[in-house]
Amino acid sequence: MYAYVRRLLFGLDPERAHHLGLGAARLAQAVTPALVDPLFEYEHARLRQTVWGLDLPNPVGLAAGFDKNARLIPFWKHVGFGFAEVGSVSARRSKGNPRPRAFRLPEDRALINRMGLNNDGAERIARRLRKVVGANGAKSPLPLGINLAKTHDPAIMGEAAVEDFRQSFRLLAPMAGYIALNISCPNTAEGKTFEDPDALDALLAALFAERKAMGLLVPILLKLSPPETEKVVYDSRVEEIVAIGRAHGVHGYIATNTASDRQGLRTDAARLKAIGPGGLSGAPLAPRATRLLRYLYRLTEGRVPLIGVGGIASAQDAYERLRSGATLVQLYTGLVYEGPGLVKRIKEGLVRLLEQDGYGAVRDIIGLDA
DSSP, rough: OOHHHHHHTTTSSSSHHHHHHHHHHHHHHHHHHHHHHHHOOOOOOOEEEEEEEEESSSEEEOOSSSSOOOOHHHHHHHHSSSEEEEEEOOSBBBOOOOOOEEEGGGGTEEEEEEEOOBBBHHHHHHHHHHHHHHHGGGTTTSOOOEEEOOOTTOOOOOHHHHHHHHHHHHGGGGGGEEEEEETTOOTOOOOOTTTTTHHHHHHHHHHHHHHHTTTTTOEEEEEEEEEEOOOOOOOOHHHHHHHHHHHHHHOEEOOOBSSSOOOOOSSOOOHHHHHHSSSEGGGHHHHHHHHHHHHHHHTTTTOOEEESSSSSSSSHHHHHHHHOOOEEEEHHHHHHHHHOOOOHHHHHHHHHHHHHHHOSSGGGGGGTTT
16 A cells, blocks of 8 residues: 555655655544554554653654654554654754755665754744643653754854753753754754764753753653764764763663765765765664664663664564664654554564564563674
8 A cells, every 4th residue: 555655755855745744644633543543553562661761552663853843643653653752843943954855765765854953943842742742741642752953053052052952941841751862963054963072061961950940850862873884893972972971861862863974875876966965864874873772782781771763664673773772763764665554564573573582572682682
């Protein structure tokens, strides 16, 4: 079924196809949710976990970037996700970069985007979330992560950039199951990130102070860039980030964000040159994302949960990330190429793989290969 739909969607501009898909999902969410559930419903006791105090029916989540403006939270539950991460959300509303800004690489089962953090802004999204999830996320249909990023404006730097994050945190953290800090987005106007040690230290100091002042227990996670190679042995950048994160009490890490390079692609070089800059996601990112997971798992000694994302498009992919140290996994590009049925197929496949290898639950395999 989705193969036919994909042919139609792939005949459209990627961003237009994305909005068409989101529109169809909003219609299903509002009008026919009872028809969606039977198509995607599948849960199993082996897949359940409690992470950061959140009861997760399964480890498969929606990655940030798909539902930037938090319009489809009930729909993600109907599709079968165990949790969803919305955003990135910035303090100020942003239209993002000029179009075209999203591109498919079918030969590589990948995407390139330079969306530029287009979103409705923290205040508007906070109003929307209060209606759906309520205070402290008490009414949320499923565990919800909220991904925060700095407003897409090179004039916002230094202390102003920290305050920009703090404003978003203040508005959105009360509704979140966890907060993910997008410190590694490659699509900012100034091309800089909060992965710089001094900038990260200042940011975490401010947000953990805000968290304490608000009386919140919401976990704070960091989303990292992929390593330059899948063969990395020692990464001083990651070492510094984790050291700073440990000093502030960061609750977990997400590996990884998109990549700004074009390593390992089969797509014609002329096509890539015509596309220009942007973040690469999908299958080519998988080896590096897996390598970073293993690195983080060893570096943190498995003491904080990790989320694996980047090139996951099958149960085997998800199983490998879990064994590499991920407590949870997320999908984005895989959904574009495989459709929403991928969520159910991954869950069913994970149960088969656990049974085949003699493990009673998904938590039993976390980090076995790290």
